[in-house]
Amino acid sequence: MSIRTGQMSHLSxxxxxxxxxxxxxxxxxxxxARPADVVAAMCGAHAQVLSAAELSIGLRVAGLTRADVRRALWEERSLVKTFGPRGTVHLLPTxxxxxxxxxxxxxxxRNSHAKNVRLTPGQTDEVxxxxxxxLQDAELTIDELSQEVIAATGPWAGDLVMPGFQDMWPRWRQALATAADRGALCFGPNRGRKVTYTSPRRWLPGFRPADGATALAGVLKRYLHAYGPATPAQFAQWLAVPRRWAAELFESLAGELERVEVDGAPAWLAAxxxxxxxxxxxxxxxxPYFDAYTVGCHPRELLFPGPAAGRALAGGQAGNFPVLLVDGTAAGVWHQRRSGRRLDITVEPFAPLTAARRGELDDQVERVGEFLEGEPRLTIGTVTVGAHA
Known part of the structure; x- marks a missing residue:
């Protein structure tokens, strides 16, 4: 690539x-910092496991409580739960x-569905x-939303053609994340154990998506601020887009980026x-699971060195194991099991911890217990729980 501004920096x-x-x-x-400030700095908190997203935020702000995070999400509405990068559930600043x-x-x-399953562009727009x-003035469960969408569009939307968790879902559901991307949908508070969906316009009056080119430039610069130096291929993996498309986006912003070298390999930062x-x-x-740092940082072989690559990754994918991070790199895995107020926390380091490191780990265990409102008990040993799906 031709992107370069000023004297090249050489970083370790x-x-x-x-x-x-x-x-x-x-x-x-x-x-x-407020929860929304931290989430903005992370480019979103992965919320496939909402409790893990809450802990990700709590570890980054001294004294923050789980109630504070939930208040920001469901009362203050400074956070919104929606579909974010890679089509996965995230918390984003409203x-x-x-x-x-x-x-x-x-x-x-990108549509991975078989041709007989896919929605046409026109059908997607209808859905x-x-x-x-x-959802303009409602909070609906998926079944309630399904009934309304099928009634408004037609029987084709209800065809049970989409495989999903050992079941078949109606055709329209492939547009669920698309609706969130276009600003038509986000998550509402759970109704008992059931997820609900609503409209972000209910608490963000006048909301509408920003211009695409401007917004893409903003997201790329946010990503480079949090995870840079980085390459187009790494950005493509984080956003789940084709590498060529990502390279073209970097090239289109050549005047706003600068090239550096990390241990001799080229990468880019915002100018x-x-x-x-x-x-x-x-x-x-x-x-915790799916923490933004482990999911977004690259190169994988440096972030997960030696035994970490085989033990803390799942088929090369990051986030499926909670990670013990030491000096910025993966140095172990861990797991917590709750029984009433007691939190049994098992940590499996990949190498022996010094006395100083063990003291820091004890402090971190106490912080996890404080945030999760439990009484932690630490065990150094083998984590037997497998990767999260």
Whole structure:
């Protein structure tokens, strides 16, 4: 690529780790950030497991409680639960929703469904319009939403053709994430054990997605701020888009990016955002399932060195195991099991911990227990629980 601005910087992996830890508030937890501030800095908190997303946020802000995160999500509405990068469930700052929806709705379309299952572009538009209309002033379960969408569009939308969790789902459901990308849908509070969906316009008056090109530039710069230096291929993996498309986006923003080298390999930052911490990467952290740091940071072979590649990744995919992070790299896995107020936390380090590291781990266990409102008990041993799906 031809992107280059000024004198090229030569960075070490250690410097990159220190930068990313600082940007993620994992070197020193913030003392005054709001949940939405932290989530913005992470480019979203992966919320496939909502309790894990809550803990991801809680570990980054000193003294923050689980009630604080839930208040931000369901009462203050400064956070929104919706479909984000890779079509997966995320918590995003509500104030950033115009940028995110503008960017996600501008991504190249990829449809992995068989031809006899797919919605046509026109049918997709019909479904999204129906969803927007029925959720305007409502919070509906998936079954209630399905009835409304089929009634508004036609029987074809209800054809049970989509495989889903040992069941068959109606055809229209393949447009669920698309509706979120276009700003027509987000998650509402659970009704008992059932998920609900609603419209983000209910608490963001005047909301509409931002211009696609502007929004994509914004998301790329946010990504590079949190996870840079990074390459187009790494950005493509994070966003689940074709590599060529990502390379073209980088090239289109050539004047706003600068090239650096990380241990001799080329990577990119947003121009003017090359500040590095003066101290080396430090700290022991217990990152939960799908924490943004482990999912978004690359190269994998440096973030998950040696035995970590086989033990803390699932088929090369990050996030499926909670990770013991030491000085910015994966150094173990862990698991917690709850019984009443007691939290049994098992940590499996990949190498012996020094006395100082063990003290930091004890502090981190206490913080996890505090946030999860439990009484933690630490065991150093083998984690026998497999990868999360």
């Amino acid at each position: 992996w250690s410097e990159v780790c220190a930068r990313r830890l600082e940007r993620h508030a994992l070197s020193v937890p913030s003392r005054d 104030g950033d929703l115009p940028m995110w929806t503008g960017a996600l709705s501008a991504l190249p379309l 999204v319009e129906a969803i927007a209309a029925v 003017g955002d090359g500040a590095m911490p003066s101290a080396p990467p430090r700290g022991v952290r217990l990152l």
